[in-house]
Structures are given as structure tokens and as C-alpha cells.
Amino acid sequence: MTPTAAPPYPNTTPPPSTPAGTVYKATEKASGKRLVLKCMSKSAIEEEGATYQIRHEIEIHSRLKHPNIVSMYAYFQDKDARA
Secondary structure, X not given: OOOOOOOOOOOOEOOOEEOOEEEEEEEOOOOOXXXXXXXXXXXXXXXXXXXXXXXXXXXXXXXXXXXXXXOOOOOOOOOOOOO
């Protein structure tokens, strides 16, 4: 799975933040599909030395296909990306 550009997601609703990041419920503009976005702080990831762990999580989650697990369709880093 390769990174993609950040797609437009209007009507984003933020729930409480967690140590692993903030998860948002969103709706994709073009299709109306309901989604979940997980946003993580790069500085927090780097401070914890968790870059490898996050990349591993992305790789594993992108392969999971199960009706009770949210599917991963894309991931991206902002233009400030250092990894």
C-alpha cells in the first residue's frame, strides 16, 4: 500500500483524543461513504521512537479483511513528513 494525498472529508466529527492519536468519524465528499480517520502527531511518534511500530501497524492493518474490523483504504503524511 502506498501513501496517497489527503482526500477531502467534510462533516468530520472529532471524538476524544487518545494517546495513540485522535480518531474522527467522517464522510467522503464524492461517494458519501462513512469513514474513520486516525490522526497521529509525528513529533509524539518520534519522541516515543515508534516510527517502526506505526509503519508495521499500517502494513498489518492494510491486509486485514474482516466484517468487524474497519478496512484501511489509504494513508498519508502531511508535507512536513520526515519519515
